[in-house]
Amino acid sequence: MGEGKPAYRKAALALNGGPTDELVVNLGCQLAKPTGAELVAIHVIEVDWSHELSDELSQENEAASAVLDQAEGIAERYRIKLTGDLLQAREVASALVDEAIEIGADVIILGLPYRKRFGGDFAVGGTIPYVFQNAPCEVIVAREPIPTTNITTIPPAEKMPASTAAGAPRGRSLRDRVRGNGR
Amino acid sequence: MTDPERPGSMKPWLHGRKPGDRRMRVDRPHAQYFRYSGPGTLIAREAASMPRTPTGRLIESMRHILFGRRLSNYEEIDERLSKKKALAIFSSDAISSSAYATEEILRVLVVAGAGALLLSMPIAIAIALLLAVVSTSYRQIGYVYPSGGGAYAVARANLPGIFALIAAGSLLVDYIMTVAVSTTSAVEQVISAVPDLNDWRVLIGVIAVLLIMVGNMRGLRESGNIFAIPTYLFVFSALLMIVIGIAKVLNGEGTPPAGVAASTTDLWNVAGMVLVLRAFAGGSVALTGTEAIANGVPAFKPPEPRNAAATLTAMAILLAVLFIGITFVADSFGIVAIDLPVPKTVISQVASIAFGGNSVVFYLFQAFTALILFLAANTSYNAFPRLGAILARDGFMPRQFSFRGDRLAFTSGIVVLSVVAIALIVIFGGDTHALIPLYSVGVFISFSISQSGMVRHWLRERGGRWRTKLLINGFGMVLTAVVAVVVFVAKAPTSLLIALIIPLLVLMMLFIHRQYSASAAHLKVRDDIVIAPPHREERVIVPVPGITRAVVQAINVGRSIAPDVRAVLISDEPEESAQIRERWERQIPDVPLVIVESPYRALVGPMIAYLDVLNQTWPENKEQAVTFVVIPEYVARNWWERVLYNQSANRLRAALIGRPHTVVVNVPYRREDDDMVSEPSSS
Numbered sequence: 001m002g003e004g005k006p007a008y009r010k011a012a013l014a015l016n017g018g019p020t021d022e023l024v025v026n027l028g029c030q031l032a033k034p035t036g037a038e039l040v041a042i043h044v045i046e047v048d049w050s051h052e053l054s055d056e057l058s059q060e061n062e063a064a065s066a067v068l069d070q071a072e073g074i075a076e077r078y079r080i081k082l083t084g085d086l087l088q089a090r091e092v093a094s095a096l097v098d099e100a101i102e103i104g105a106d107v108i109i110l111g112l113p114y115r116k117r118f119g120g121d122f123a124v125g126g127t128i129p130y131v132f133q134n135a136p137c138e139v140i141v142a143r144e145p146i147p148t149t150n151i152t153t154i155p156p157a158e159k160m161p162a163s164t165a166a167g168a169p170r171g172r173s174l175r176d177r178v179r180g181n182g183r
Numbered sequence: 184m185t186d187p188e189r190p191g192s193m194k195p196w197l198h199g200r201k202p203g204d205r206r207m208r209v210d211r212p213h214a215q216y217f218r219y220s221g222p223g224t225l226i227a228r229e230a231a232s233m234p235r236t237p238t239g240r241l242i243e244s245m246r247h248i249l250f251g252r253r254l255s256n257y258e259e260i261d262e263r264l265s266k267k268k269a270l271a272i273f274s275s276d277a278i279s280s281s282a283y284a285t286e287e288i289l290r291v292l293v294v295a296g297a298g299a300l301l302l303s304m305p306i307a308i309a310i311a312l313l314l315a316v317v318s319t320s321y322r323q324i325g326y327v328y329p330s331g332g333g334a335y336a337v338a339r340a341n342l343p344g345i346f347a348l349i350a351a352g353s354l355l356v357d358y359i360m361t362v363a364v365s366t367t368s369a370v371e372q373v374i375s376a377v378p379d380l381n382d383w384r385v386l387i388g389v390i391a392v393l394l395i396m397v398g399n400m401r402g403l404r405e406s407g408n409i410f411a412i413p414t415y416l417f418v419f420s421a422l423l424m425i426v427i428g429i430a431k432v433l434n435g436e437g438t439p440p441a442g443v444a445a446s447t448t449d450l451w452n453v454a455g456m457v458l459v460l461r462a463f464a465g466g467s468v469a470l471t472g473t474e475a476i477a478n479g480v481p482a483f484k485p486p487e488p489r490n491a492a493a494t495l496t497a498m499a500i501l502l503a504v505l506f507i508g509i510t511f512v513a514d515s516f517g518i519v520a521i522d523l524p525v526p527k528t529v530i531s532q533v534a535s536i537a538f539g540g541n542s543v544v545f546y547l548f549q550a551f552t553a554l555i556l557f558l559a560a561n562t563s564y565n566a567f568p569r570l571g572a573i574l575a576r577d578g579f580m581p582r583q584f585s586f587r588g589d590r591l592a593f594t595s596g597i598v599v600l601s602v603v604a605i606a607l608i609v610i611f612g613g614d615t616h617a618l619i620p621l622y623s624v625g626v627f628i629s630f631s632i633s634q635s636g637m638v639r640h641w642l643r644e645r646g647g648r649w650r651t652k653l654l655i656n657g658f659g660m661v662l663t664a665v666v667a668v669v670v671f672v673a674k675a676p677t678s679l680l681i682a683l684i685i686p687l688l689v690l691m692m693l694f695i696h697r698q699y700s701a702s703a704a705h706l707k708v709r710d711d712i713v714i715a716p717p718h719r720e721e722r723v724i725v726p727v728p729g730i731t732r733a734v735v736q737a738i739n740v741g742r743s744i745a746p747d748v749r750a751v752l753i754s755d756e757p758e759e760s761a762q763i764r765e766r767w768e769r770q771i772p773d774v775p776l777v778i779v780e781s782p783y784r785a786l787v788g789p790m791i792a793y794l795d796v797l798n799q800t801w802p803e804n805k806e807q808a809v810t811f812v813v814i815p816e817y818v819a820r821n822w823w824e825r826v827l828y829n830q831s832a833n834r835l836r837a838a839l840i841g842r843p844h845t846v847v848v849n850v851p852y853r854r855e856d857d858d859m860v861s862e863p864s865s866s
Binding site: 044045053054056061062064065066068069070072073084085086087088089090091094095097098099101102134 | 196197198199200201204205206207208209211213214218219220221226
């Protein structure tokens with residue numbers, strides 16, 4: 001790990017079966033590679049109130065296992081050991097934080113997907129803010145790349161309104177919406 | 184802790200930091216052995232391939248030490264080679280032949296007297312011209328077949344199938360001979376430097392082949408820098424040797440052989456046409472390995488064909504310079520191969536003159552020469568198994584040749600190559616000169632066939648400047664065919680072996696192909712039909728020795744297969760069988776027991792005869808029933824116990840193999856700990 005960057009010992013990778021999983025695992029592997037940090041991929045099956053928490057949601061489990069297995073496949077390419085942790089919980093965010101605490105993770109890495117609908121925006125949802133507010137360790141968010149077709153050309157600074165001149169996204173900035181509380 | 188939402192559930196659940204936050208870990212029992220890659224698709228992990236028994240684990244750990252850990256398909260190296268690296272890796276076979284090609288010419292000419300040795304230079308130049316023609320022809324193959332244009336591939340694409348098989352047979356022989364000749368020559372280089380090792384030459388050769396075999400079984404790759412270094416070390420040191428040698432000749436230090444003939448005509452008179460042709464045939468061994476670059480085009484960096492063609496030209500120039508240079512210096516100093524009291528190769532004598540016989544440089548040069556020759560032997564370990572795998576995929580070799588071992592190597596091909604090469608080294612006493620006649624015949628046959636394939640290709644495909652290309656390949660075809668005949672005749676009678684081996688290999692491949700084609704036609708399922716459920720009636724026969732837990736388990740398995748279940752007891756003790764019947768009818772009343780008295784004490788014969796009778800009594804207007812013979816077996820705990828059990832079952836199973844309308848089912852009964860065994864159900 002380079003100067004100024006912390007050396008993680010154990011990273012919890014939050015996977016949701018979406019397009020950001022690969023980003024998260026790749027980032028985790030790149031961080032872990034130089035230090036030999038341990039990686040734990042966590043996937044939480046959200047159990048709604050029509051099921052008991054202990055119900056075996058076998059159909060979901062195959063897909064959920066595939067999420068962890070694919071993460072292990074990526075880690076194998078880096079020759080890094082990654083263990084999978086499959087959970088059932090009522091709330092993804094709290095289960096994720098609690099599990100990260102239990103396994104002693106010093107960093108949680110999450111993915112932030114980009115939604116193309118309505119002109120395109122990052123779908124922060126509830127999980128990331130919860131993790132930011134409650135995780136006792138560092139939190140890293142890997143955002144999904146914005147498709148090139150959705151990037152609007154930035155006009156010269158003198159023609160821009162004052163509120164966006166610094167290059168921040170229009171409206172409420174991402175920094176305003178999600179706030180991390182890493183150590 | 185148990186789940187309060189589901190009383191009685193033993194799944195542990197975990198509290199979070201906040202009240203009400205609960206989560207549960209889900210077991211993934213598959214995760215140890217498999218990984219999901221998609222819906223309904225699993226990938227086996229390394230653990231799934233690991234043996235489960237202590238003996239198996241012991242053998243596995245020994246294999247691990249010898250051959251290394253298992254590699255997955257995803258770990259295959261797909262490295263593209265630069266021209267410099269490819270030149271070293273693909274050319275080691277061709278360039279290393281300069282270490283013994285000159286010697287083969289001189290060994291023939293020396294028979295006609297010292298004066299005839301001067302003919303070695305014109306012969307070497309003629310061979311260099313032949314090399315130019317062959318390499319120019321192979322350049323074109325690289326452009327047309329960028330996916331690898333071995334003689335087999337070219338012939339298969341353009342010529343009738345038999346030519347492809349002849350090419351394949353020739354190449355297989357060529358690869359085997361490369362291992363044998365390169366290894367023995369390498370050992371001779373070592374002996375030339377350390378004569379005391381002469382008595383151990385065969386043993387050293389065998390050990391060297393075994394080491395190369397083990398290295399390749401471990402998945403040795405040719406792409407590493409380690410393989411490029413020996414080639415360049417040899418090339419640069421050999422060039423230095425030639426320059427020093429020429430300088431010494433120019434300095435007047437050369438000692439030409441006594442009795443030098445005055446003119447070329449005189450030389451021809453001295454040597455005679457046959458001898459010259461034999462010398463040419465001997466020296467043509469220099470061309471072996473020329474095709475390696477055309478075979479390996481896909482391994483080059485893009486643009487692959489252009490880089491391969493440039494590398495091929497560089498290789499041909501280097502080989503020609505080394506070959507002619509070594510021949511010139513040897514010629515100038517009147518060097519001939521020495522066999523007694525200990526062998527001294529021609530190249531070692533040239534090195535001795537150039538560097539000084541006891542100098543460190545001389546010993547280093549001998550080491551470099553031996554290294555490149557061992558490396559040349561190693562190139563066949565890439566080519567032979569790969570060709571074997573291609574032939575196996577095409578149905579001309581046993582399928583085992585296409586299976587890759589734990590280290591991604593084609594294990595069967597590697598083992599066969601090593602065994603045959605070792606046999607040749609032992610049979611020919613580790614003598615390179617004795618092996619050479621078997622070598623170049625196959626090479627020129629494959630050259631000739633691949634050039635013929637290219638001629639056919641240009642005639643069919645045409646395209647830009649096709650006439651020039653046709654002319655180049657046509658000339659190459661004629662020339663290599665003539666040389667193949669010359670080499671074959673000149674090296675007779677040893678070369679006659681090749682005339683026997685290649686047709687035998689072709690016949691073997693045709694036979695294998697016919698067998699596979701016949702079985703494939705027999706097993707083929709039409710793809711336009713829907714498979715209906717089975718309609719033949721089924722019955723179950725359970726051979727029993729009495730009433731045991733294994734028998735009860737087999738009877739229960741039989742019941743699950745078909746309702747018609749009967750037990751058959753072959754007995755030579757009528758009293759005992761009566762007791763068994765009494766007990767059987769009491770304990771297993773719904774399964775009839777047939778007792779076959781066997782006064783001649785045979786077991787298998789009466790059982791087979793009973794099955795025959797059952798078949799014969801089946802109504803003729805109905806399709807014969809399928810008979811499931813369910814054999815109870817007792818599984819021994821230890822390997823040494825196995826000899827005590829199941830001998831009758833083994834004999835019966837062997838007798839039933841291939842019997843029509845019969846399916847043999849083994850039902851193993853595993854001995855568990857006594858407290859875990861429950862009595863069979865009384866129902």
